[in-house]
Amino acid sequence: MSTFTIASIPKEELLAPGHRMCQGCGAAIVMRHLLKALGRNVIIAHATGCVEVTTTLYPETAWRVPWIHVAFENAAAVASGIEAALKSLKKKGFLSYEKRVKVVAIGGDGGTVDIGLQALSGMLERGHDVLYVLYDNEAYMNTGIQRSGATPLYAWTTTTPAGSVWRGEWRRKKDIIGIVKAHGVPYVATVNFAYISDFYTKLRKAAEIEGPTFIHAYSPCVPGWRYEPHLTVKIAKLAVQTGIWVNYEIEKGVFRVTTPVPKRLPVEEYLKAQGRFAHLTKEEVEAIQKLVDEDIEYINKIAGATLIGPVEKK
């Protein structure tokens, strides 16, 4: 089996420049590589959100593949319809092409874990051959950084600001992988573009497997997380190095950590890099560290080995 490296990334750009995503946008990096990984033979159903709005401002589109946006909460339902249509038309001999066309649904955390959860659940339960990609920037970024179910503990957002009564978001990130897994789908995985080979391997696997499959993509946001634009990839890497984000896959029920981290950085390194955590007290940072330690312990347990190691101060 040949290893995928940065040299293997296909050259063709299926996302055209000229889109309106922010300088240094993490989602832009996700989309660009998602398209490269999947190739031309896709049909995308995309939920309302940052990427949708910035890539399809009439009359300009950054997409070089067939793409449809309908509403905020129904990317999974629209994708279900497209998949059913292709199946039916193929059966009746009406499709002009023979090749396999993968239907991909894309949504942000807003359009997936909150308003889009019902449609996602329906699609997963019905067993459509659709790959759902969640690009998670941890808030409703397009409408101006309001909290979502995916907003992490203590993060500042405009609807969970930090003041004397509130200390940013007080609830933990919704376990969307757990929710998706509960539907018994053949493949779910988390990806982080700072680990690009893992990103491509998983996306291709998720597309190859007859769905439904689910990819949770980490997507840093410059204005929402409040950091300088050039640090997007650094922060993505820090997320994995501190154990805040674990790259893993669950294939037919088998759990596998795909990016082992022998020595973890303290979570403070990740938090202090982002303005959305600037209000945190020492106690709050310690609380987050404790929760991360517990999560890592659990992950190592189900992985059956210590793939994510202990924290080692720099």
Added chain:
Amino acid sequence: MASLPGWRDLPRGATILEPGSSIRYKTANWRVLKPVIDQEKCVRCRICWTYCPEPAILELDEPYTTKSGRTFKVTYTVDYDYCKGCGVCAEECPVKAITMVEEVR
């Protein structure tokens, strides 16, 4: 406004028929800083090209020989029509071959 097409000439449903038509919108003027690639230092690792969000780094099949005699088959250049000056390329370059300079317009 007078030069924009009317309702009779537009494709139904706000459908965009030309893929990748966003190339018509040059995002160059978003920049405050612009990246400059030092071709002598560049080792053609592909990382800047990989992480540019636009994409605004072009991978050209243009061979290049450095003054020290290293030959490469490709050259990476910045597409200044679209570069928004985010600086991810400069930050990620492992040999610090990219510098962000203030843009004078």
Added chain:
Amino acid sequence: MGKLMPLSGNYAVAYAAKAADVDVVAAYPITPQTAVVEKLAEFVANGELNAEFLHVESEHSALSAVVGASAAGARVFTATSSQGLLLMYEIMHIASTMRLPIVMGIATRAISAPINIWCDHSDFMAAADAGWIMFMAINAQEAHDLVITAYRIAEDPGVHIPVAVGYDGFIVSHTIEPVNVIEKEEALSYAPKRATWFILNPEKPITMGSLASPEWYYEFRVQLQKAIENSKEVISTAFREFRQHFGREYREADGYYTDDADVVLVTMGSITGTAISYAEEARKAGLKVGILNIRLFRPFPEEEVFKHIERAKVVAVIDRAINPGSSFVGPLYSEMVVTAFKRGLDVPIANYVIGLGGRAVLRSHLDLIVKHAHGLSGKKMRDIESHYTFVGVRE
């Protein structure tokens, strides 16, 4: 010639979707539409209908799924009522402005609250602003025929607008009547499948559902208005071709005894059947009453409608839905008043609301209405104290 079968309105609609050889069905059950969904599932299960049947988890997803399927080039069908229709409402607007030829059956039912599963036209009327072509069937045969006609109209290259066919909940959806069922070959010869709208295809990548700023949005709304206006011609043609294929003639609106009527009673849906029966009796008793049945509600067939009211002394419009607080109260009433006023018809037009929440509409009610309307003859609109009356309600 088709097969004569005893079918409920719901089954008649299901048989029509089957004859049209739909490719994708996505529908969520809701009383009184459920039998449509069940029958279609039975057809697919038996191999009688070769379609993908999506067991969607809500009506919003039902319409979203058929939007996706239609955008991928498939012939689609969905059906709903009341709360389900309202849940789909967001997507209804999107379907019409995205110009997708979706066909939907609506077993008309009252809207909550309080929850009521019986017939009125509230759901149908609430959806009338969404830019769809909308028909109201009188009986099961019409429901069957109009669904097939809907494909002929929706998929016409000059139209590309989704079409809804309403039929009275329980009264038409559940009553078993003899229906001349159209077979697949005939249906496809009348409404052949030709995917002429914009379709998602990796060989020709397009972007559908873009963001249009103030510099662009307006033109697309105008396109829809012009298209739905122009669809009147295609609807006429479709009805003519239907008669040529199947022998049954439909018009956008029909008049019964309207040529010399003093009072023209305007009705939609199953009330029309009651009204015609009443009119025959009333005529024998010397009352010069005429019935105007509205079959096409959107685009509103003003010209055909006007032909039947221009000689009337009084126009009595029956509505089975209300728009509370509006200047018109009954939505059909508003269409009639505007149609008449635009053409300078200066006779009293009165609104009679009846049958909300499935309350029975009897011939005695119609008699009350006609006699009341008759009493308004000679009056000017501005001299009528109240233009609407709730008929059959307990005070």
